[in-house]
Amino acid sequence: MIRRIYDVLFLFKEYVLLATLVLLSIGMIALNDNVQVRRIRTVATVAFGVVEDRLSFIPTYFGLRSENALLRRINVSLADEASQLREEKLENIRLRQLLGLKQRSSYPLTAAEIVSKNLTLLRNTLTLDAGRLDGIEPLMPVVGDGGLVGLVTDVSDHFSVVNILWNTDFRVSAKIQRSRVDGIVAWDGRTLALRNVAKTRDVVPGDVVLSSEYSSSFPPDIRIGIVSDVQIQEGALFKTVTVMPTVDFVKLEEVFVMDYLPDEERSDLEQEAKQKTGK
Amino acid sequence: MEHYLRSAAIAILLLLVQTTFMPFVALGGILPDLFILWLVYIAVRRGQIEAMLTGFGAGLLQDVVSTKFFGLAVLSKTVSSFAAGYFFNENTAEQTLGSYRYLSIVGLCSLLHNLIYFVIFLQGTEGPWLSSLVILCLSTTLYTVVVSVIPMFAFSQKFSTSWAQ
Numbered sequence: 001m002i003r004r005i006y007d008v009l010f011l012f013k014e015y016v017l018l019a020t021l022v023l024l025s026i027g028m029i030a031l032n033d034n035v036q037v038r039r040i041r042t043v044a045t046v047a048f049g050v051v052e053d054r055l056s057f058i059p060t061y062f063g064l065r066s067e068n069a070l071l072r073r074i075n076v077s078l079a080d081e082a083s084q085l086r087e088e089k090l091e092n093i094r095l096r097q098l099l100g101l102k103q104r105s106s107y108p109l110t111a112a113e114i115v116s117k118n119l120t121l122l123r124n125t126l127t128l129d130a131g132r133l134d135g136i137e138p139l140m141p142v143v144g145d146g147g148l149v150g151l152v153t154d155v156s157d158h159f160s161v162v163n164i165l166w167n168t169d170f171r172v173s174a175k176i177q178r179s180r181v182d183g184i185v186a187w188d189g190r191t192l193a194l195r196n197v198a199k200t201r202d203v204v205p206g207d208v209v210l211s212s213e214y215s216s217s218f219p220p221d222i223r224i225g226i227v228s229d230v231q232i233q234e235g236a237l238f239k240t241v242t243v244m245p246t247v248d249f250v251k252l253e254e255v256f257v258m259d260y261l262p263d264e265e266r267s268d269l270e271q272e273a274k275q276k277t278g279k
Numbered sequence: 280m281e282h283y284l285r286s287a288a289i290a291i292l293l294l295l296v297q298t299t300f301m302p303f304v305a306l307g308g309i310l311p312d313l314f315i316l317w318l319v320y321i322a323v324r325r326g327q328i329e330a331m332l333t334g335f336g337a338g339l340l341q342d343v344v345s346t347k348f349f350g351l352a353v354l355s356k357t358v359s360s361f362a363a364g365y366f367f368n369e370n371t372a373e374q375t376l377g378s379y380r381y382l383s384i385v386g387l388c389s390l391l392h393n394l395i396y397f398v399i400f401l402q403g404t405e406g407p408w409l410s411s412l413v414i415l416c417l418s419t420t421l422y423t424v425v426v427s428v429i430p431m432f433a434f435s436q437k438f439s440t441s442w443a444q
Contacts, residue, residue: 014327021357028350035403
């Protein structure tokens, strides 16, 4: 390779020497700082600029591939960032709503995030990232920005399990806000219903269902849901009142645990009375 | 070594003559370039490479002394020497030097030299640039060709004597 280069150089030695000497002399000329050299520099700069402008598409073309790769990476990173920002915006809205709820509540609230959900079983539950060390105890009510979520059943140091409305074991004494009609809200595995509402009672779709004063587990006036359907079956004593919960369990991510426990004296007395009547 | 020393001595001598005596024979500020005469002689007799190296050295010497525009004479003399080197022919060198062909080669090289020199030298000057260039180039070339008649006759005499022998 070197031999070949040498052979070529030797073949064109006159031109190689000319080029070398011309470059040297141009270098010497460039060392001057007189009117002529300045003028030549100006002309050369302008000419070079014109040529560079005309040929600028060449590096642009070859640079397109790397530019595309870079833009793709930036695009992915920006899309990820945009997604995160959207997520944070929604979280902000939810937390503001929860903050409003916290301010309205007359009971101290402990915020918790849902770390696990079961929504497809008969006994559906949520797992929260707050536990005994956060002041959570069994039988504390759990609410979200829409209303009632459920009841704490089990607690560890850092986590707690909540029976939600969509749990066949869950019961809450409720009332219709408008007509003050009482009943029991329960879930049969398919629909949430307000039970024990007599046929003659005034309940219509659109009525708001709240927790009632008769509930020992929940404070009164916690929103539970909206009556979506009222059916009267032939020969039945009660109406079939279907309730749509105001909490969207699918989208639910943050909740509050109310610092509220059933009155022990009342609970003991009711328990004793039950035992006596054998119910 | 002797050859290079001789070349250096000739260059210094020519420089002395060019800078000291030539201004006395200037016509309207135009001087003949004695270095061109010598460089053409080197090119015709010894070839392109030696002519280029000699031209580079001569131009360097001239620029160092003149201190006007360092590197300009180097460039112009190197290129004109290269051009003169195309007329190198070992067999016909003497006939070329002793005939009108020497005058035409000197004219060509002088024109090329002056073109390069004055195109750069006249940059940034006020006034009609093109006409100044033409006048300076042609007049200097013409004067140099006229002066080259002297060495041509000298070569003609020298080589015809040697042929006769």
